[in-house]
Amino acid sequence: MKLLFNLSGEHPELPKAEISAVLEGEGIAYRIHSENEKNRILILDVGTENPLFIKRLAMTKRVGEFIGISKNLRVLAHKLYERISKGTFAVESDSQTIREKLGEEIWRLGFHVDLLNPDTRILCFRDDQGSYRIAIEAPIERDFAERKPQNRPYFHPTSIDPKIARVLVNLARVRKNDRLLDPFCGTGGILIEAGLMGMKLVGYDIDKRMVDGCIENLRYYGLNGEIREGDAMKLMPEEKVDAIVTDPPYGRSSFMTERNIEKFYNEFLLSASKALDPGKYLIMILPDSSDLKTDKFEVKENYSLYVHKSLTRKILVLRRK
Known part of the structure; x- marks a missing residue:
């Protein structure tokens, strides 16, 4: 499966090094699918369908199952529709505009918004070339x-x-x-x-x-x-x-x-x-x-x-x- 990692900005090297070390320690093979250092986004293709290792990570802000990349939010909304059969949703992004635009596209497909306790949280990040990357968030609770x-x-x-x-x-x-x-x-x-x-x-x-x-x-x-x-x-x-x-x-x-x-x-x-x-x-x-x-x-x-x-x-x- 492909996972999208939103790395923390606390250190220029440690977030990525931590992910690599945990995967090595757990014996999970992986390859880099794509990377955007400016936006601190790392997408990996990992050799497991049960990525419990993500709960260990300290310097990853958010992580989720990578769904796709496109310059068209409507295209991405339909990709999500194929993965989410029912329930409520919320969009997580650093941009209020992105939250509103993607949220509207998903809403048009018949899903309802619940910002406080959604069934599914969707991550969305836009790069400098205008491409959007989306993922279905896997929650990490660490209580540091x-x-x-x-x-x-x-x-x-x-x-x-x-x-x-x-x-x-x-x-x-x-x-x-x-x-x-x-x-x-x-x-x-x-x-x-x-x-x-x-x-x-x-x-x-x-x-x-x-x-x-x-x-x-x-x-x-x-x-x-x-x-x-x-x-x-x-x-x-x-x-x-x-x-x-x-x-x-x-x-x-x-x-x-x-x-x-x-x-x-x-x-x-x-x-x-x-x-x-x-x-x-x-x-x-x-x-x-x-x-x-x-x-x-x-x-x-x-x-x-x-x-x-x-x-x-x-x-x-x-x-x-």
């Missing part, structure tokens, strides 16, 4: 705002944003029931997102207060895992996992006064390599200036992550050699 760190039972100001945490997990190419480790789990932000997608959770932190807080936060969302006090520098081969996803505590003074930051990360990579088989992924956030040296991992992807005017971080996607 409700999972903001300040809304959890245990809060710490270094907690990661849930949307970024979700993207990190998705970049790791994991699927339901895979074992995912965060060796600097803190309050559990990354583990919460992984758990809500059905992964088995493993978390360590050297700070007992963080361990207790992480367990409390996981329980709040009906999740559990192997969470314990431990040193990320001492991972052992018998603790093999399917992926490691982490936001190391480089900003915590207790760590940085003891270890040089680059030495700290390079030691961690050596430790992490013991817990991953070849081909498995390690996803981590680093200061933008960090210089990693490792012969255990291959850098597959590297993304800059703007935090504020004076701080940019980077997301590294590493694959175990």
